[in-house]
Amino acid sequence: MPRIQFRSDVITGADSLWTRLTGQKWSRHHVFVFIHTFMSYAMLHATRKTLSTVKPSLINTWMSNTSTPEGALFPTKQAAAEFLGGLDTGFMIAYAIGLYICGILGDNYNPRRLLAAGMMTSSIVVLSFGYLTETFHFYSPTLYAFLWISNGFIQSVGWPVEVSIMGNWFGHNARGAVMGAWSSCASVGNIIGTLITSHTLFLGYQYSFLIVCTLLFVYSFLVFFQLPSAPWEVNNEVPPEQMNEELENDETTERPPPIGFFRAWLLPGVIAYSLAYACLKLVNYGFFFWLPFYLHSGLHWPESYADALSTWYDVGGIVAAVIAGACSDHMRSRTPVVFTMLIISTFSLYIYAHSPESYNWNAFLLMIAGFFIGGPANMISSSITADLGKCDQLRGNAEALSTVTGIIDGTGSIGAAIGQWFIPSIQLWFGWDAVFYGFIVMIICTAVCLVPVLWKEQKARRTAHRSDEKWTRYHVRVFLHTFIGYVLLHANRKTLSTVKPSLITIWTDNSSTPNGPLFASKQTATEFLGALDTGFMITYATGLYICGALASLIASQTVSFGYQYPFFIICIAQFGYSILTYFHLPSAPWEVEELNVGRITKEAPSEERERPPPLGFFRAWLLPGVIAFSISYSCLKLVNDGFFFWLPFYLHNGLHWPEAFADALAIWYDVGGIIASIAAGALSDRMKSRTTLVFIMLLFSTVTLLAYCHSPESYSWNATILLIVGIFIGGPLNMIAGCITSDLGKSEALQGNAEALSTVSGIIDGTGSIGSAIGQWLIPLVHVWLGWNAIFYGFMILVVCSALCISPVLWRERKEHKLQKVAQRR
Structure with missing residues (x-):
């Protein structure tokens, strides 16, 4: 959508940095739009979330003998839970129908007025449902059903018109980053609703409804008077003579005509993403409606405690929305990001289904599950929907943002409605594990629905960007x-x-030598092995300057x-x-x-046959990025080789597992490194930036190290977390040692006059080996003085140092990338 920008409105100061981060020039109108749409939908979601967080209190109230003159409102708690499931189902069905209708209304009428009216009406209905019924002790299943189902229809006005407003103001270049961050509004609303409930529940559940409804009602006035729904609405307030002076481009700002409902279904990708979102929203709203109830009923935690814990799922969704959106912009394709996250989410769901009953572990695993489920859900409902609503097939003749949003979110809500009807019944018949396994099946169905779109996008990409590299024997x-x-x-x-x-064991055995044991104690023998590792790494580093998994498997078997x-x-x-x-x-x-000799073959192109002259050792150090990556690799290799040399010993000595068992378990760290090497290499090609990916993975690795440091003594858990640690440490390590070193050795700074691959590889790996040598000397000493936990905390510090070392390179690359985009636009 063409945009207008007023010179008097453009934000100054940090504008250039903000523009680089978001790919969008911001005026005060952009700021108003982002904040008001974000907060308004957060308020809408907070009112929905309140019901799911007070379900145990509602059930207790309804089951009290004094709740009605005739006695309890429901005969059993299970009947009350099933009624709440029916309310959720009715809400989602009405919400789905409303989305289809409101999507069309949003393209034909003023979105701002529709949104304000919906917020105001929803606040009154929810206040009646949660506050007035309890205050006046009027309990009626029929009234509850009418109010909550009506609320579903009323709230359906929110998402389609808000996505439409955001799409009107923010262009395609910014859509992944901006829409990704913006789509976290639902998760923020969940957190707001949960925190309000957890802090007011002791007063009575009705006060939670009172507070969120008051906030929603007040904010509806701000939306009505402060939210410009589109650039053409701003134009109506600007005098013609001022507009002529301040418009920065001549593109039309008139509102385009809307598109028909049935024609919108035929836009490429709409049907596939609608079906996919129906499966995915069932899972996401399963957590939304039932997670606090599961934590209270299934894990037997206090209600306020369960409410606070459930917010970690939304935290993961917020983080994922920002990262996945920005990532998809770099890759110029959103479907691969969504598909990859969906596959990983199946593992995160399986792990959470068998998580230990620990607050810290539940919080961590909920955040991971929220990341890989909430991220794709937010991407589909915002960034991808906005792209589909402004696809090339429309050729600028129609506007379909609100209609397409209504179709996708409406279809998704039908799936969510079916899920809310099934969840309480499945929980009763088969238990909570069956619910989670059902979620895994639905995630797989989501991924399957996206396969045709993914295949089509990949095929188009291969056609457009066919590699010039042909493989010979x-x-x-x-x-x-x-x-x-x-x-x-x-x-x-x-x-x-x-x-x-x-x-x-052999060296400290009395019969190992004629003169008695080779070492006086096991600690002395351990320190000697540490010295051997140190000596090896020092000589290895020296050798590099001058000129895995298989071993664990063989060792465990022999x-x-x-x-x-x-x-x-x-x-x-x-x-x-x-x-x-x-x-x-x-x-x-x-x-x-x-x-x-004398034969020119296709297998050796002529431009590659002439051997370039070598590069001097000291000159290679001065190539851009070599020093930064050498120091970074030194810190990172210390951590990686710490696992390499000492992980089997830690599993045997620290966790007291048999040696062959420990050797086999240690393989999982290397498996993670193998997976990460392949995935990260391919992903960095699409992102056109390896440093960015390495930096992100390093930051994630600190969390995984902390999780492994406190992992339970279980084979399955250790294997899973070791796999994840291997991904986020082995991935960056192999990227630096392989792809990045190769890039640096063929730097443009050489201007084609020299070849420095081997020299640069020796410098980076040699410097890394020096760091590793220091680490192998320190690890056994730190273990004796401070214990194994201190070693893992030291690893975390070194990973952070590794990330800091490459931050200047990352900043320079981002700056060059921005300059290239500006040059291309010109």
Whole structure:
């Protein structure tokens, strides 16, 4: 939608930074629109949330013998719970019908007036439902049903017209970042409603309704008088002579004609996303309506305690809305982000279904579940809906934002309505675990609905951006031999870390040598192994300047025969593969040409055959980003090699698990690193920025380290959290050591005159190995003095340091990216 900007209204000062972050120039009208639409929908959602947070109190009131002259309103608590489920179902059905209708109204009438009227009416209806009925002790299932179902229809005016208003003011370049942050308004409203309830419940549940309804009623006046629904509404208030002076572009600001309801269904992606959102909203609103009740009824926590805990689900949704929106802007495609998060959410749901009854663990896992469920839900209902409502097929002839929003959110609400009807029955018949398994099935259905859209987008992307890189048999051979060659080298190193407990036992055994034990105590032997690791890393670093998982698996299968056998197997495999590497690995295209003298082949393009001159060691340090990434990698490799050398020992010594069991469990850290290497590499290509992805993963890794530090002594839990830790630590580590090092070694600063891949790789990995060497010396000492927890806290500090080291590079890249976008627009 074309936008107007008034020079007198444009925000100054931090404007340039804010514009870079959001991709949008902001005037005071943009600020009013963002704040008022955000807060108004948060208030609407807070009124809905209040019912779900006071369900236990309502049931107790209805079950009291004095609640009605005839006795209890319902014969059993289960009957009362089923009635509440029926209320939720009726609310969502009315809400769904209203969305279809209000979507059309929003495109034909003034959205601001519709929104203000809906907020005012909803506040009166909800006040009657929750406050007046309790104050006057008038309890009637029929009245409750009428009021709450009416509220569902009235509140349906909110989302379609608010998305329409936001889409009118914020352009496509800003839509992912801005709409992602804005779509967290529902989660913020949930938190507001929950916090109000948890702090007023001791006064009586009716006061929770009184407060939120008062806030909603007051805010409806602000919306009516302060919210400009579109640029053309602002134009009507500006004198023509002033407009001629202040308009920055000549594009039309007249309101375009609306689109028909049935034609909107035929827009590309609308049906697929509507069905997907129906499945996903069932899950999201299952948490919305029933999470506090589950925490109170299923886990037997006090009601106010359960209400406060449930806010962590919404916190995860808020964080995801911002990050996923910004990520999708960088990738220029939203469906892959949504699809990936949906797949991960199935695992987070399974884990939460079996979470321990601990406040901290429940809060953490709820935040993770909210992140991977709330994020896609907010993306579909805001950013993607806004894109679909302004798709290329309309060619500027029609405006369909409100209509498309009503279709998608309305279809989603039908799915949510069905879910609220089933949830209490499934809980009664099969238990809460069955509810969560049902959620997992619905998430899978959501992902399946998006497969055709994802396939279409990926196909179009491949056609538009077909890679110039063609693989020959030499490319395949180089990839395989270098991969397996380094795997075996790493397996050779890993073996020592997996057999440390056996070595210590032998060295401290009285019969191990004729003169008695080799070391006086196990602690002395442990410190000696730490010194060996330190010496190894120092010589390894020196060697780099001058010129994994497989080992754990082999060790876990062979250590029962004696610690010497893992060394034997790995060394034999490495020796054999060294011969294969010597005869079959072409190190560069010019080496292929030497093997094919006088013959020009398609497999070795001429522009690649001439070997460039090498780069000096000290000059390589001065390449942009080399110093920053070297220091960052030094901190990060200390952490990674801390796991590499000491994780099996920690599992055996700290958690007291058998050695072979500990070796097998340690593999999960490496599995996480493998997954992250592939996913992060592909994602960074789409984002066109590797530093941004590394920085984000490093920040997440601190949370995962804290979670692992306090993980329960369970194999399943340790394996799961180790996998996650491996993703967020191994991913950035492999990115720096692989993709980023390769990019730096072919920097534009070289201007094509030199090749520095090997030199830069040696510098970065060598500096990292120095940090690792220091770590292997300190880890056994810190373990003795302060315990294992201190080691994990130290790892967290080092990960933060690693992120800080690359922040200047990140800032420079973001600045260059912004300048490029400005140049492209010109």
